[in-house]
Amino acid sequence: xxxxxxxxxxxxxxxxxxxxxxxxxxxxxxxxxxxxxxxxxxxxxxxxxxxxxxxxxxxxxxxxxxxxxxxxxxxxxxxxxxxxxxxxxxxxxxxxxxxxxxxxxxxxxxxxxxx
Numbered sequence: 001x002x003x004x005x006x007x008x009x010x011x012x013x014x015x016x017x018x019x020x021x022x023x024x025x026x027x028x029x030x031x032x033x034x035x036x037x038x039x040x041x042x043x044x045x046x047x048x049x050x051x052x053x054x055x056x057x058x059x060x061x062x063x064x065x066x067x068x069x070x071x072x073x074x075x076x077x078x079x080x081x082x083x084x085x086x087x088x089x090x091x092x093x094x095x096x097x098x099x100x101x102x103x104x105x106x107x108x109x110x111x112x113x114x115x
């Protein structure tokens with residue numbers, strides 16, 4: 001896991017994600033989920049590419065069911081963007097970095113140096 005990707009829990013989600021001044025991408029995953037393992041390297045690439053502009057977090061849905069239920073996470077992997085003042089956007093299933101960037105409009109968060 002990239003050093004730019006931190007774990008969040010039910011207890012820390014509000015403070016680290018909802019109260020963040022930066023957009024936060026959250027990877028909802030579980031240890032037993034094969035597609036989650038496929039998406040993990042893409043999440044690492046995203047975290048490294050957008051370091052300083054977008055925060056990236058992982059939430060284990062088995063260990064933290066309250067947050068997963070709160071956001072209606074029914075399938076994993078689900079990757080969601082929580083941008084300040086906007087409703088969350090979600091992408092369900094494996095998506096490569098480029099598809100996540102497009103789904104969330106991440107280029108707008110790179111201070112003009114994006115793809």
